[in-house]
Amino acid sequence: MARNRVAIVGAGMTKFVRRAQETSKELAWEAASKALESCELTLDDIDAVVIGSAPEAFDGVHMKTEYLSDGCGGWGKPVIRGFVGGGTGVLSVIQGWYHVASGIFDTVLVVAEEKMSACQPHPQGAFITIFDNITERALGPNLLWIFALEMNAYMTRYGLSKRDIALVSVKNKRNAADHPAAMLGDPNITVEDVLNSEVLAWPVQRLDVSPVTDGAVAIVMAAEHVARRITNKPVWVEGIGWNLDTAYWTNRDLSYPTYVEEAARMAYKMAGITEPRKQIHIAEPYDPFDYKELHHLEGLLLFDKGKAAEATALGITQRDGDLPVCPSGGLLGVGNPISAAALMKVAEIFWQLRGEAGARQVPGQPKRGIAQAWGDLMQVGTVVVLGV
Amino acid sequence: MIREVAIVGVGWSPFRSITPDLSYKEMMYEAAVRAYEDAGIDPRRDVDSFVTVAEDFNEGTSIFDEYTPDQLGGALRPNHTITGDGIHGLAAAVMQILTGHFNIVVVEAHSKASNILTHPHILAYAMDPVYNRPLAFHPYAIAGMEMRRYLAETGTPLEACAQVVVKNRGNARLNPLAAHAADLSVEDVLGSEPIAEPLTRLQCAEHADGAVVFVLADGATARALTDRPIWIRGIGWANDTHTLESRPWGEASYAYWASQMAYRMAGIKSPRNEIDFAEVDDTFAYKELQHLEALGLCRPGEAGWWTLEGATALTGEFPVNPSGGALGEGHLLDCTGLARVLEVVLQLRGEAGPRQLEGAEIGLAFSWRGVPTTSGAAVVLSN
Amino acid sequence: MKEFVYNCVSLSEEDFTQGRVLFETWKPVARYAWDAGIAIGRYLRELKNGRLIGVHCPNCGRVLVPPRMFCQDCFVPIDGFVPLQDTGTVVTFSICYIRWDMVRLEHPLIPAVIAIDGASPGMGILHLLGEVKPEDVRIGMRVRAVWKPAEERVGAITDIRYFKPIE
Ligand SMILES: [Zn+2]
Numbered sequence: 001m002a003r004n005r006v007a008i009v010g011a012g013m014t015k016f017v018r019r020a021q022e023t024s025k026e027l028a029w030e031a032a033s034k035a036l037e038s039c040e041l042t043l044d045d046i047d048a049v050v051i052g053s054a055p056e057a058f059d060g061v062h063m064k065t066e067y068l069s070d071g072c073g074g075w076g077k078p079v080i081r082g083f084v085g086g087g088t089g090v091l092s093v094i095q096g097w098y099h100v101a102s103g104i105f106d107t108v109l110v111v112a113e114e115k116m117s118a119c120q121p122h123p124q125g126a127f128i129t130i131f132d133n134i135t136e137r138a139l140g141p142n143l144l145w146i147f148a149l150e151m152n153a154y155m156t157r158y159g160l161s162k163r164d165i166a167l168v169s170v171k172n173k174r175n176a177a178d179h180p181a182a183m184l185g186d187p188n189i190t191v192e193d194v195l196n197s198e199v200l201a202w203p204v205q206r207l208d209v210s211p212v213t214d215g216a217v218a219i220v221m222a223a224e225h226v227a228r229r230i231t232n233k234p235v236w237v238e239g240i241g242w243n244l245d246t247a248y249w250t251n252r253d254l255s256y257p258t259y260v261e262e263a264a265r266m267a268y269k270m271a272g273i274t275e276p277r278k279q280i281h282i283a284e285p286y287d288p289f290d291y292k293e294l295h296h297l298e299g300l301l302l303f304d305k306g307k308a309a310e311a312t313a314l315g316i317t318q319r320d321g322d323l324p325v326c327p328s329g330g331l332l333g334v335g336n337p338i339s340a341a342a343l344m345k346v347a348e349i350f351w352q353l354r355g356e357a358g359a360r361q362v363p364g365q366p367k368r369g370i371a372q373a374w375g376d377l378m379q380v381g382t383v384v385v386l387g388v
Numbered sequence: 389m390i391r392e393v394a395i396v397g398v399g400w401s402p403f404r405s406i407t408p409d410l411s412y413k414e415m416m417y418e419a420a421v422r423a424y425e426d427a428g429i430d431p432r433r434d435v436d437s438f439v440t441v442a443e444d445f446n447e448g449t450s451i452f453d454e455y456t457p458d459q460l461g462g463a464l465r466p467n468h469t470i471t472g473d474g475i476h477g478l479a480a481a482v483m484q485i486l487t488g489h490f491n492i493v494v495v496e497a498h499s500k501a502s503n504i505l506t507h508p509h510i511l512a513y514a515m516d517p518v519y520n521r522p523l524a525f526h527p528y529a530i531a532g533m534e535m536r537r538y539l540a541e542t543g544t545p546l547e548a549c550a551q552v553v554v555k556n557r558g559n560a561r562l563n564p565l566a567a568h569a570a571d572l573s574v575e576d577v578l579g580s581e582p583i584a585e586p587l588t589r590l591q592c593a594e595h596a597d598g599a600v601v602f603v604l605a606d607g608a609t610a611r612a613l614t615d616r617p618i619w620i621r622g623i624g625w626a627n628d629t630h631t632l633e634s635r636p637w638g639e640a641s642y643a644y645w646a647s648q649m650a651y652r653m654a655g656i657k658s659p660r661n662e663i664d665f666a667e668v669d670d671t672f673a674y675k676e677l678q679h680l681e682a683l684g685l686c687r688p689g690e691a692g693w694w695t696l697e698g699a700t701a702l703t704g705e706f707p708v709n710p711s712g713g714a715l716g717e718g719h720l721l722d723c724t725g726l727a728r729v730l731e732v733v734l735q736l737r738g739e740a741g742p743r744q745l746e747g748a749e750i751g752l753a754f755s756w757r758g759v760p761t762t763s764g765a766a767v768v769l770s771n
Numbered sequence: 772m773k774e775f776v777y778n779c780v781s782l783s784e785e786d787f788t789q790g791r792v793l794f795e796t797w798k799p800v801a802r803y804a805w806d807a808g809i810a811i812g813r814y815l816r817e818l819k820n821g822r823l824i825g826v827h828c829p830n831c832g833r834v835l836v837p838p839r840m841f842c843q844d845c846f847v848p849i850d851g852f853v854p855l856q857d858t859g860t861v862v863t864f865s866i867c868y869i870r871w872d873m874v875r876l877e878h879p880l881i882p883a884v885i886a887i888d889g890a891s892p893g894m895g896i897l898h899l900l901g902e903v904k905p906e907d908v909r910i911g912m913r914v915r916a917v918w919k920p921a922e923e924r925v926g927a928i929t930d931i932r933y934f935k936p937i938e
Contacts, residue, residue, distance in 0.1 A: 011775060012777065014779040019782045034775055038774075038775055060799065122872040124873060127871070133805050134928070135814070135897075136928070138929045139929065142867070143871070145865055148882075149884055156910050180772055201865045203865070204865070248835075248839070248843070250862075251893060251894050351772065358772030360772075
């Protein structure tokens, strides 16, 4: 069906830090130049630019696409920015895919950038206005509410304990110790550390949560005939899928992310995947909170409903396990500059499939991986399946 | 293009200065219902992907895409939001169809400009936060500076800019969708309150509320759905630099680049001869002239005289903004570009009522994202 | 792997307090007055009257709350407003110790999704719980709205102070 096969041919990123001296534009440039350098291209070789960046309120700039454009290499080129909240980083790859698969462009530079630190006194301020302007905002909600409400619904439905879930945070923060861009890598963290951390909005505690971060990631995508000239190790986009559920989130069953399942099914169909648990060798599901990794593994049909915690406890999702999950260290370990964090996941699969992940390389030469992001009011799933 | 793409359904919620009776969701719903009826489709069954166009600060809601799916029939379906102009959203839909994986894609944009109480502040928020914003000037001053430079470089007379306003708001009198129809004279326009000289108040498009929804389909699906598909022949978009310090002030390079891309795709070599009429961004009056030149529809410096001679009037040799443009219909924020496209579709379908152009076969729509940006998008359509 | 990572400059708090880096500040002036529209406009008017209402979908027959002009699943217009009870069941809850800017609260807030009686199963709204100890809150707990006195109600979701347990 796919008339134009699309490959990822290069990737680069900035270090993820609590507060960068660079402006948003400069961070975008740093990541974009690293990505171009990685595949020995220059901006002249790029036909179009896709920007991924989450709410404008972080940077405090209206029409952020335009502001970021120069830093992303957009001068004189077609530039588009798409947006689905936290799902944006993986959506930007889907957008890069449709730019190339349409046959209009041969090469696309995809840049995801987030500078959360510019929003003072706390970036959470950008999230106050995500709630319904009339029926919810007057209640004084904050972002942690929705995660806490969802986590509680998930734990209660499947009888999971805080300890079951804390294992995810420990795994990812330990994995991140091997990531040169990571902000919160910690080889010695324990479950007790997570369980004893400050309670923010029960059941959410501080170490259940990924940190506020500045950073940028970029990848280069190319049509097949060009990709083969650029590299002898192209990583193919085998499937893409995305899905947005109703905004009436208080009307939904929060214990299961149906929208992630729908997005995954769309991607699996395109990739010809019928048994995801067998045919996918490595996964980077979205983990802004530890329970989300479990939630998403189930939505991606990699584990049965309510069973991802058990798999985690058995070590199946460790880097040397049967299905390595978040070998990068994820958002919990590497950091969470929203859209850039999700693109980091795609870059991780790219590096793992090419055998370039260094100390994080999973054993057994994986052939196919999946990256997934999530966002909005617990509402959107974005999925990319990559293969070699 | 390797696959044909057509617009098979259009819907709108009429453009008005205020819309206190409807929430933005209800406005979008009205436009969507109309578009689906027009296309003869059921969104819950037939649509493969939904594209909305919106900016958080125009909505007063962070991560606004959250609130887009329900009123379009898109809940639990592929949806994404483009933070650009409506024609950028159209481009996203066209690309999806061209991949061969999507047959019907919906595009939506809207404006609830009347709900924004602090417009100039929001617009100022789009300027570089470190270099430019601390100077605390009204962002329309950027348009004033650009207009002066454009007039100086091309020798265009002020009266030509005023004539754009007279023409467009006059055309709007024939358009039931338009919010700002008026019978004005050149003297009225030039004599109105100065905003950022040489820009006067009547040369700036006033805001309006409204929504537009399009249903797009691939060639085979389009032919099955309707006997009057409007074909998208070419589409293009481009950004110049956002930096005030290093942009070309007299010319609209983004319009040149965007239209060249669209013309290339459409196989158009001589736009002036091959295109019958255009809907071109006129959110400031001089912009219509500057854009006509950048779009290759006339030579640099020619658009003003052309306008004064009446060539771009409804009855002229090359009608521009028969709808009334943004000056006549209203500035619809992110929806402004889709309003331009809507008029091109209505004209090509022969549904433009009293302002219908005779024998129009190929039309161009062009949008600009407004100050302080330098990005634009163009689309060529035919019947 | 390191070669793909750009070493951006990481700042510390001292870089700011000791003036080693310069910065620009700006307080946004972003004010809005949103049109509530038909469905939510009616919802707010009924809240002012001390009543919760939902809407009925003629296609799937569900009663939906908060009200909307259309059923998003069936994509048909609703055919009327339906009075609901001001009681319901806790679907999920949190005990929140921090404000949006991460400042700790002296008394935690208890946000909850509450399925409203009279609406179809699973139709919840976001609100707060009160007159209950945090450790006593349970999923499945029955609750009732505590309204502001009529003269203090303005037509807002906050016309309900909170929901409290039904003994
Ligand atoms: Zn229904």
